[in-house]
Amino acid sequence: METPTSARRLDRLPKAHLHLHFTGSMRHDTLVEMAELRGVHLPQALVEEWPPRLRATDERGWFRFQRLYDIARSVLKEPEDMYRLLLEAAEDEKAAGSGWLEIQVDPSGYASRFDGLTATLELILDAARIAERETGVGVGIMVAANRTRHPLDARALARLARQYVGRGVxxxxxxxxERRGRAREFESAFRIAKRAGLLSAPHGGELNGPRSVRECLDELDADRIGHGVRAIEDPYLVERIATQGVTLEVCPTSNVGLGVVEQVEHLPLRRLFDSGVPIALGTDDPLLFGPRLVEQYRIAREVFGFTDPELAELARMSIRASGAPDALKKELSAGVDAWLAAPPEPLEG
Structure with missing residues (x-):
């Protein structure tokens, strides 16, 4: 096969990023700097051995992943830390061509430091507004419940999120x-959220199989599903997802990092796309997995052979599935058309 001499730049393709966790969005050098500033000792896996070697297909592996995530979260001790994290996340999205970032956060993980759930969410929303103003990237907040906690905690978060509809959530x-809490147990929380007009975007079909995805559809009325790649094990489920237009937030490097697939080539990205499933590429937690959003599109191009029209369609899918305002969706979609209409640029080297 001939080596291409030109290509459209993926960082200039307008897109939306819909699967990014709050702490997991942090830059590695920011983590190291803030740990020193806040007096937090980081293990070698988060310093010299970064990005850490992870595998979460067994309980011990997931515990290690969660432990590293919790250590990273512990450096966020002051309000200015939250502002810095969101500003840098938005800057990274701008560099990747994103016009919309939907970042997910469980305020419970920070509430003890910032005067409770409501004050924490308001702090995050204010940081999002400033990041949006400074970068020009639209920022929306996904309030995310923790399936390892009691469903009543999820209901409290849903009621909190409901108060901020139209104000950034x-x-x-x-x-x-997902092995520690079935989606059906959280139906009442999602009912509150959906009635308030919020998009339903639970994780499913990552470490568990098709049943997890079906419960997200049946019990939580999902508009999007975080990961969802194991739906491929049930052809009828794949057809249903495509027919209903439910978007799967597929995170290639995360799926490899956590052992969902052994190699990125094994990811069913092409099969899902060719089956008509809407897909929004995401990074999950680049702090722990390394590559950011442009690399996910590069994987689609270089590993799965996505053409530029197909990459443009992936970008449109992410925009359509987002919680961005309609005017921004139209603007970004027009940008995708312009990217595709422009000639490829010569490759360096």
Whole structure:
């Protein structure tokens, strides 16, 4: 096969980033700097051995992943830390061509430091507004419940999120180890969120199989599903997802890092796309996995052979599935058309 001499730049393709966790968005050098500033000792896996070697297909592996995430979160001790994290996340998205970032956060993880759930969410929303103003990247907040906690905690978060509809909160999620809490247990929380007009975007089909995805559809009325790649194990489920237009937030490097697939070539990205499933590429936690959003599109191009029209369609899918305002969606979609209409640029080297 001939080596291409030109290509459209992926960092100039307008897109939306819909699967990024709050702490997991942090730059590695920011983590190291803030740990020193806040007096937090980091393990070698988060310093010299970064990005850490992870595998979460067994309980011990997930515990290690969660432990590293919790250590990283512990450096966020002051309000200015939250502002810095969101500003840098938005800057990174701008560099990747993103016009919309939907970042997910469980305020419970920070509430003890910032005067409770409501004050924490308001702090994050204010940081998002400033990041948006400074970078020009639209920022929406997904309030995400933790499936390892009691469903009543999720209900409290849904009621909190409901208060901020139209004020920066656009979606409601459910994260953490899906083997430790079935989606159906959180139906009442998602009912509150959906009635308030929030998008439903729970995790499913990552470490568990098709049943996890079906519960997200049946019990949580999902508009999007975080990961969802194991739906491929049930052809009828794949057809249903495509027919209903439910978007899967596929995170290639995360799926490899956590052992969902052994190699990125094994990811069913092409099969899902060719089956008509809407897909929004995401990074999950680049702090722990390394590559950011442009690299996910590069994987689609170089590993799975996505053409530029197909990459443009991936970008449109991410925009359509987002909680961005309609005017921004139209602007970004027009930008995708312009990217595709422009000639490829010569490759360096």
């Amino acid at each position: 656009v979606s409601f999620g459910l994260n953490n180890d």
